[in-house]
Amino acid sequence: MSSILSVRGLRFAYPGGAEALRGVDLELHPGEVFAVVGPNGAGKTTLFRVLNMFYRPSAGRVEYRFRTARDGSQLSLRRRMAMVFQDPVLLNASVWENVAYGLFLREPLPGRLRVRLHRLGRKFHLPLPATELEARVERALGEVGLSGFTSKHARALSRGEAQRVALARALAVEPELLFLDEPTANLDPPSALLIEEVIRRANRRGTTVLLASHNIGQVRRLADRAALLVEGRIVDSGPVEELFQAPASGFIKEFVGEELLS
Amino acid sequence: MPSLLSAVSQAFSMIVSLDSYLLSVVGVSLRVSGMALVISVPLSALVAALLGLARFPGRNLLRTLVNTGMGVPSVIVGLVVLLLLSRSGPFGGLGLLWTPTAMVISQCVLITPLITGVMLSALVGVDRAISEAAHALGASRLQRVLTVIREARFGFLTAVIAGFGRAISEVGSVLLVGGNIVFPHGVSYTRTLTTAIVVETRKGQFETALALGIVLIVIVLSLNLLASRLQRRGSW
Known part of the structure; x- marks a missing residue:
């Protein structure tokens, strides 16, 4: 093998x-x-x-x-590759920013700006379609059962929730x-x-x-x-x-x- | 001596009537300190990032310089800048003495170490695990550095506010290198809020001096309120 x-x-x-x-x-x-x-x-x-x-x-x-x-x-x-640590290490930012972080690292600047503009536009109720990056963030958050948490601040999470966000962040880059x-x-x-269930699904x-x-x-x-x-x-x-x-x-x-x- | 109440009411009436002397003094203060900030902040950020995130020969010396610079009295900075810019000094040919530019230079010298120091402590305070987490998610070296800097952004904001606060409220150096000049028609050229307070107090115009002081405090206070509001919002 x-x-x-x-x-x-x-x-x-x-x-x-x-x-x-x-x-x-x-x-x-x-x-x-x-x-x-x-x-x-x-x-x-x-x-x-x-x-x-x-x-x-x-x-x-x-x-x-x-x-x-x-x-x-x-x-x-x-x-x-991606890694999740024993203690969740999240950025001082929203859950969405945290999960999108790894994707942003891989995205050239024009793509990053496009996502920012789309998000800004939607704040002003413009009917902009979700970008691929946003869709992946949504999927990853859904995967760990935290779909409604996007705008929540990372500091407001319980330890278990924070670890799920850390896992979603790692899964979002599809390692x-x-x-x-x-x-x-x-x-x-x-x-x-x-979390075990999420790991099992990712493995499958x-x-x-x-x-x-x-x-x-x-x-x-x-x-x-x-x-x-x-x-x-x-x-x-x-x-x-x-x-x-x-x-x-x-x-x-x-x-x-x-x-x-x- | 006037009562505080009458000073407040005079300050209020000067502000409401858009007193041209007051406006020009506020204008000079904001322009000079704002320009000093615009120059100092990028420079400080660079030095703080170098000191906080890199290892190089002379690092300790630079760090000591920054720490020392944080406590240097403004009159000494003013004296040195004065000697450098005076006609017989090395930069005398530029004709910058007694101009707002000279004041900007001395304020830059004064606030750059302070801003650097506060930014540095913000950078050092970022959890080391953040850098490793960034690495583990595929960050390049540069992206790791930028991530740590982004994590320190609230501390950076504090540094900027502290720098502006020190710049706009210092007297010694702007008095020495600016000359506290007012045009004959009563509009400020190099007179700032602080140097105007000195002059008005000497003239016995305590109410005007207090009024200027109130304006100065209001400016500093509103900046701090803005900063803490931004910090409370958390995500930006």
């Missing part, structure tokens, strides 16, 4: 600090949900930051094989590869389940998902395959059910707890 992301011998050390990733190998298949589980400080967030090119690896190779990247440039590759770094860790169960439309999670229940519900990351190394990996039913390493038992495995 071909892979969308291939990672070989990836190492990363913080300047003047200990090595956070110590030789990670990973293959992501197109269209799957792959979970990375592991204790705090195992290197999950560092791994995600290297994979979305926020950090440069100190050694090893990362290969991206996107269908739609126009060229091999860093920016073009990055624009086929081929979506990084989710413990997206529901700080949310109440209903919000978490809602073809988005490959790399998920970091503490929540074994969530990993079993969402992921096809998973890997256990401990101290910067992958100590065990495989299809989720196999991994949790018959763990090869003692780490999984320790991490998950005996009772959850049965």
Whole structure:
């Protein structure tokens, strides 16, 4: 099976600090949900930051094989990916501006101005058609169940709503590869389940998902395959059910707890 | 001494009757400080962005200069600009001393460090996570910088208001380099609200001085109200 992301011998050390990733190998298949589980400080967030090119690896190779990247440039590759963080980081602006943000980044200036003019015109009741960008923002907000929230300010949102906006913002750019770094860790169960459903739907439309999670229940519900990351190394990996039913390493038992495995 | 009430009523009548002396003094104040702002704001934004978002040799020195400049008394700025522009000074040939242009120059020198400093603290105050989020959504380097600057826009607005407030309310440097000149027909050339207050007080015209003071306060107050209104609206 071909892979969308291939990672070989990836190492990363913080300047003047200990090595956070110590030789990670990973293959992501197109269209799957792959979970990375592991204790705090195992290197999950560092791994995600290297994979979305926020950090440069100190050694090893990362290969991206996107269908739609126009060229091999860093920016073009990055624009086929998106990431949602554990804590929603929203701009000090309306929900609409937040969801449109990633799209605006990809739109040349004339297009951006056209959208601004359309929105301004509609304020004065001109019957202007919705632009493609606006339609995508609407779709993404509908996807996370926040259709009526466009003009609300990001600061007026609850934590769960803010995370849904962050997810909508990532989905709006229709990424081929979506990084989710413990997206529901700080949310109440209903919000978490809602977000899981959104992730599942996005995955069904073809988005490959790399998920970091503490929540074994969530990993079993969402992921096809998973890997256990401990101290910067992958100590065990495989299809989720196999991994949790018959763990090869003692780490999984320790991490998950005996009772959850049965 | 006049009562505050009579000063207020005189100020009101001067404003309502569109007193030509008052209007010309207000006009000079607004033009000079407005022009100083137009020049200082882009310059300050550039320096603040460099200091806040880039690493380069001499950065600490520049930062110290900005911090020091924020506290320099306006008379000292005025004195230095005076020496530079006076006939025997290096820029004496330009013939700028005792003109509104000289006042604009000294106000620029005075407010650029202040605006830069406030803008810088606004930039530094933007959550570092914003820059990473921008990266994660496909922002180029430039787009990341612009995103952080956009996040700091309310702080930038505060900086502009603070700069204008300092410019329009300072006396020392405009008095020294502008010369507080009024044309014989009673219209201001380089007399501002603040220098006019000094003159009227010296002449014993306390009511006119207070009236001018009230106009000055009203200008500064309405600008601040406008700024806080814009901030409350939140999304712009």
